[in-house]
Amino acid sequence: MKIKEIKVTVCSPGRNFVTVKVITDEGTYGIGDATLNGREMAVVTYLEEHVVPCLIGRDPSEIEDIWQYLYKGVYWRKGPITMASIAAIDMALWDIKGKIAGLPVYQLLGGKSRRGVTLYAHANGESINDTLDKVQEHVDQGFKAVRLQSAIPGLKVTYGVLGDKKDYFELQGNRPLPPEDEWSTQKYFNSIVDLMRQARARFGNEVEFLHDVHSRLTPIESARLGKLMEEFSLLFLEDASIAENQDSYKVIRQHTTTPLAIGETYNTIWDCKDLIQNQLIDYIRVAATHAGGITALRRIADFASIYNVKIAPHGAPDLSPVCFAAHMHLNIWAPNFGIQEFVGFGNDKSKEIFKHNFTVENGMAYMSEAPGLGIEFDEEAALKYPYKRSYLPVSRLEDGTLWNW
Ligand code: EZ4
Numbered sequence: 001m002k003i004k005e006i007k008v009t010v011c012s013p014g015r016n017f018v019t020v021k022v023i024t025d026e027g028t029y030g031i032g033d034a035t036l037n038g039r040e041m042a043v044v045t046y047l048e049e050h051v052v053p054c055l056i057g058r059d060p061s062e063i064e065d066i067w068q069y070l071y072k073g074v075y076w077r078k079g080p081i082t083m084a085s086i087a088a089i090d091m092a093l094w095d096i097k098g099k100i101a102g103l104p105v106y107q108l109l110g111g112k113s114r115r116g117v118t119l120y121a122h123a124n125g126e127s128i129n130d131t132l133d134k135v136q137e138h139v140d141q142g143f144k145a146v147r148l149q150s151a152i153p154g155l156k157v158t159y160g161v162l163g164d165k166k167d168y169f170e171l172q173g174n175r176p177l178p179p180e181d182e183w184s185t186q187k188y189f190n191s192i193v194d195l196m197r198q199a200r201a202r203f204g205n206e207v208e209f210l211h212d213v214h215s216r217l218t219p220i221e222s223a224r225l226g227k228l229m230e231e232f233s234l235l236f237l238e239d240a241s242i243a244e245n246q247d248s249y250k251v252i253r254q255h256t257t258t259p260l261a262i263g264e265t266y267n268t269i270w271d272c273k274d275l276i277q278n279q280l281i282d283y284i285r286v287a288a289t290h291a292g293g294i295t296a297l298r299r300i301a302d303f304a305s306i307y308n309v310k311i312a313p314h315g316a317p318d319l320s321p322v323c324f325a326a327h328m329h330l331n332i333w334a335p336n337f338g339i340q341e342f343v344g345f346g347n348d349k350s351k352e353i354f355k356h357n358f359t360v361e362n363g364m365a366y367m368s369e370a371p372g373l374g375i376e377f378d379e380e381a382a383l384k385y386p387y388k389r390s391y392l393p394v395s396r397l398e399d400g401t402l403w404n405w
């Protein structure tokens with residue numbers, strides 16, 4: 001069997017998605033996600049110019065060798081564009097292998113470790129009450145874990161808060177130049193404790209709470225936040241600080257027992273190796289699309305398991321449903337699975353393009369025995385919604401200083 005053709009399609013059913021389809025000479029095909037939010041077309045060019053020509057005629061069953069060929073073989077290792085490209089090819093090859101074997105990918109990884117995949121939902125409101133009402137909606141639907149984000153009084157916009165937009169697709173899907181958000185660490189500290197205190201007062205200890213700092217704090221500020229959060233028993237505090245210097249997490253760790261999570265922007269195991277092996281974090285949030293696909297995430301999960309670090313893959317709306325599918329297989333298999341971020345299965349346009357039969361019930365996601373990744377990509381439907389340049393906001397302090405995401 002040989003790879004005959006590889007197609008790269010960009011569609012925008014609200015958010016941009018880059019989808020790869022690898023087709024064999026025997027007619028079997030697999031799909032993968034290469035979406036790199038705000039840099040989509042760089043990945044398309046990388047794939048079309050530099051990856052596709054090298055793979056035509058190769059044996060699609062050699063997933064590991066193709067992964068190594070695209071990683072070690074190119075001289076320029078790592079980086080988000082390279083790794084998103086490798087990821088998409090890798091997912092597609094696992095999809096093909098599963099289809100040929102007649103087995104879902106999780107069976108090829110070693111089988112199920114659990115009945116279903118526990119999810120956490122997002123509650124983000126304009127006020128604490130508004131946020132807590134959204135928590136209530138998720139609890140009523142059966143979710144056992146919810147991420148709480150609330151607008152910060154005194155700031156014009158807070159990242160992740162929807163305002164009058166009905167969902168993340170609408171919030172982030174059509175911004176041809178990056179908007180600018182404001183940040184004030186002082187104003188944040190003035191509101192975050194109230195949010196969690198009122199949440200615990202209203203929901204007791206039956207619901208798991210999570211919170212994403214979006215890397216806006218320095219390590220010592222994160223340490224302070226972690227201490228303040230201890231009485232509210234968070235499942236985890238996400239992206240407390242940037243960890244380009246992985247040692248910086250020692251500062252946070254030595255001050256607080258609040259569990260820490262990081263990794264949604266990481267591209268390889270090297271970005272989180274020290275954080276994991278020094279047990280400076282509790283959850284590693286690498287995404288299959290951004291860290292080299294199923295092959296790479298399996299390796300990171302196994303490495304993390306030695307150090308009691310669990311996987312909690314990124315699940316924002318800028319990862320396509322194909323990435324979600326890849327995560328489902330990894331999550332149901334990994335002995336050290338923690339929790340999966342979940343923002344729904346997208347809008348109607350997205351559902352027209354990506355077809356799957358994952359189901360959600362009482363805050364858990366379930367999958368069928370469908371072979372491969374268990375997700376289909378409708379190219380005709382995708383062509384109806386062409387690429388639209390769109391960017392995430394940048395973050396600035398109130399005096400104009402460019403700040404961390
Ligand atoms: O800000 O995916 O945990 N989820 C997140 C997301 C990210 C977006 C950025 O592209 O932090 O909302």
Ligand code: CO
Binds near residue numbers: 212238264
């Ligand atoms: Co995040």
